[in-house]
Amino acid sequence: MDSVVSQSLWYVAPERIEIRSEILGPLPKNNVQVRTLFSALSRGTESLVFKGLIPESEYSRMGAPFMGGKLPFPVKYGYSNVGRVELGPPELIGQLVFSLMPHQSIFQADANNILVIPREIPAQRAVLAANMETALNAVWDASPGPGDRIVIIGAGVLGCLIAYLCGHLPGAEVTLVDINSEREDIAKKLGVQFSPPELAPKDCDLVIHCSASAAGLSTAISSAGEEAIILELSWYGSNKVDVSLGGAFHSRQLKLQSSQVGHISLSRRPRWNHRRRLAAALAMLSDSRLDVLLTKPISFEALPSELPQIFSAQSSALCCLIQY
Known part of the structure; x- marks a missing residue:
């Protein structure tokens, strides 16, 4: 297969962001290639990344699971991605999936790092899984x-x-x-x-x-x-x-x-792992009332101009939905 070009959001300095292109090579074995449909911004953690307010002592603990670069800058951050599998194992091709991937138009990942979204949950709402x-x-x-x-x-x-x-x-x-x-x-x-x-x-x-x-x-x-x-x-x-x-x-x-999501609650730790917990959270998004938390989508290409307002103290947006 020919190489494909993916675009991703990078935080490059305090309150400075840019969209960068990267080339994805041939798909490794046991991986999937996913074309992103929606991702979501975290106005909590991500606003601290945007402003350069992650303390140095927490760089390791606060790294997103699949981020690029290193804190504080430049870094490709984010952990709420919904897309459709376009390459990989036959049983996964065409499936709508959730992953803890950054804001990126196309990505490749180990098939174990994605979760198939239940049919009753629309793609937009699935970004709430994290x-x-x-x-x-x-x-x-x-x-x-x-x-x-x-x-x-x-x-x-x-x-x-x-x-x-x-x-x-x-x-x-x-x-x-x-x-x-x-x-x-x-x-x-x-x-x-x-x-x-x-x-x-x-x-x-x-x-x-x-x-x-x-x-x-x-x-x-x-x-x-x-x-x-x-x-x-x-x-x-x-x-x-x-x-x-x-x-x-x-x-x-x-x-x-x-309380911190990086640690599974002590009461569940002997029996649960992170994948089981995320799958359970994803399944809890079947209620359409949760759509009230989603903002009107903004386009991925508009992020460099829109993010300063989204992360400002004056913003009252809840789950900031990004459409690709």
């Missing part, structure tokens, strides 16, 4: 139960997916908290309650923080009930954050616990 995997792992870490009063601080994609999963618990009172009142409609569509920070429920059994802000963490602490867990999912990069540990934090014996 976020759903993080949400699933967080719910495992938090161990919410039926009837619990649960608050999720920060109604970004991750917070919304965690609220969605917790909302399936019988009798659970699940509230999504955010400073953006427009997220109330999203919360209702996902089947959970909504509150601004100043009215966030108190005396909660479980609080999950996803806002990546000091104010959000303070709200999380004030919402926690006696001896409750505050699960921290925000990742701040090299940014400093003030934590309010005065007041009743100690007398209420609150627990501040981290």
Whole structure:
């Protein structure tokens, strides 16, 4: 087979991006060649990559599974890719697949590093698989139960997916908290309650923080009930954050616990691997209500001009969908 030219997004310096071309050679044995249909931007981690705010101590841990280059720059980053197999084992050709690949128009990968998308899940929604995997792992870490009063601080994609999963618990009172009142409609569509920070429920059994802000963490602490867990999912990069540990934090014996998708939750680690967890997360995307998290697609070619606005503090976009 002749070589093909692929295009990919590269972060080349703080707040500088470019699209680069690369030549893909003959397909190695046991690999597939996939033509990307959609990918999705992570406004959390990827915005830190874009701004050069990944601390040097975390370069290894925060590398995307199949990124090109090295942190901090230049780097081909991203981990939410949906495409169609055009070369490879006969049983996979034509299949719609999800992978943790960067933003790239065509790529080659070991067949073990892709997952066939269930027929009932459309390609656009399937880009949420990586976020759903993080949400699933967080719910495992938090161990919410039926009837619990649960608050999720920060109604970004991750917070919304965690609220969605917790909302399936019988009798659970699940509230999504955010400073953006427009997220109330999203919360209702996902089947959970909504509150601004100043009215966030108190005396909660479980609080999950996803806002990546000091104010959000303070709200999380004030919402926690006696001896409750505050699960921290925000990742701040090299940014400093003030934590309010005065007041009743100690007398209420609150627990501040981290959660990170790079580690399978301790409660599942003996039986689960990363592939099984990702496959389970992908299968959880069959609900059409989750489409409320997707933005109108932007073209891959427009990324260099669109990314600064997408990653700005003024942007309220949730899952930023890229179309190829």
